[in-house]
Amino acid sequence: MTREPGDPRDDLPDWPDDVVIPDDLSALLGDTEGTTADQASAAGSPPAGVEPRAASAPAAAPSEGADAAGRADLRDGGTAAAADAGPAEGEAADPIVRTTAVVLTSVRQAKVLAGVLALTGIEAAVVPSARGALAVRYVEQAAADVDPAEALSGIPREAEALGAALSVATRSEVVLLAARVDEVDGEIAGQVKARRYRGGQVADEPPPGLVLAQADQVAERLLIGLVQAPEVPGYVSSADLAKPAGRSFFGRRRKGGDDA
């Protein structure tokens, strides 16, 4: 086995030559019931949340152009790019790591949350729920672009930024749920992580089970991928709200408040 100059293993004199550091650390995570990455690979399926780029079209894709903030952009910029610069025949496809980020907020109306997002320049899909509006973003990353911190936390920086920004924009606590799920042998497998933000800072990382149990069922359906954000009744994209519209919406409220 030859090493490139500057290989970090050069600093480890006892490092055995037959040890290979995996590029995709996420493959090591998320096993909860005996479905390991190895088993998944052996079964001909990619590990949870990781798919070959060539098979990146979602099973239940949103209507074209509907999710301007999320998946459509990624599809255009991700899959299309992959098709243009796809691997040559015989080369292994570069796997894609998909994460669905759902931010639980206490903002009652989806339109209000979308307006807040539009005013602050944050692009995300917004859907209503019985427990408060949800901001949704689909994050796709080439496995090679996932840094170890993201792989270990299970939360891409883009999702983290959305949670932190929303806690500032809504001036209240929000909870980010990030899921990497996939169907392995007919069963949904993967991992879900939860992180609570206040004032742009991480407050804590509660176990996601109880958070999910307290959230509206639509959050779970979004995370598992049973439904895409544009398919949820009442869906709004912050990108579809022009900034002036958002301003006038809040302007009217402010004026009403002043009058009172």
Added chain:
Amino acid sequence: MTAATGANEPARATQPARATELPVETPGPRPSVVVLDYGSGNTHSAVRALERAGADVTLTSSPRAVAAADGLVVPGVGAFRAVMEQLLAVRGDQLIERRLAGGRPVLGICVGLQILFTEGVEHGERTDGLGQWPGSVDRLDAPIVPHMGWSPVRVPEGSVLFEGVEHERFYFVHSYGVQTDPAAALAAAGETPLSPPLVTWAEHGSPFVAAVENGPLSATQFHPEKSGDAGARLLRNWVQAL
């Protein structure tokens, strides 16, 4: 054994004279309940009490059975660290987490309540809990420890577990407890999309958490299975809600 917490030797305490009238059992299918068998103490009294409360009870740690049951009971006796080690050995953390993610009820009893909190501190040594609720399990701040016997509880409005037994006494055997309010952290955050837990308090030297109800996750510091008619009613309330 340095039984820091739990029912090492149950006291021969006198049950209070007040008896609670048990509701008439309604006919119909009996909900299935798994008592998690992970080697933590005597689980037979819990099994018997749950059967009397109207459940079909299985004592097992089988992931399939745990996942399929209508309700899961996590008992716990002994030291926090030992209980956590035993629980992790059967992947109990993941079994509980999976159930909660699906909104499926889980009831912790005694140390089964304690391990649901962030951490336990015994003899200065800190052990991670499951972190479902914020808070530390510390030695009770009381002149006499362990706290063994029947104590009244302060039940919050809206409690499902304590319906009909709000003013009864329950049987406690423990040296450690949670003395901070797990709902306070959420309340301090102002508006939040999460529901704060309902906390029932008891007192031994100082107030401590006697029970918590939080969506599908409930837990009691006392032993309902050893709390006579009041405990039986509480278990029946839980079983009937499954």
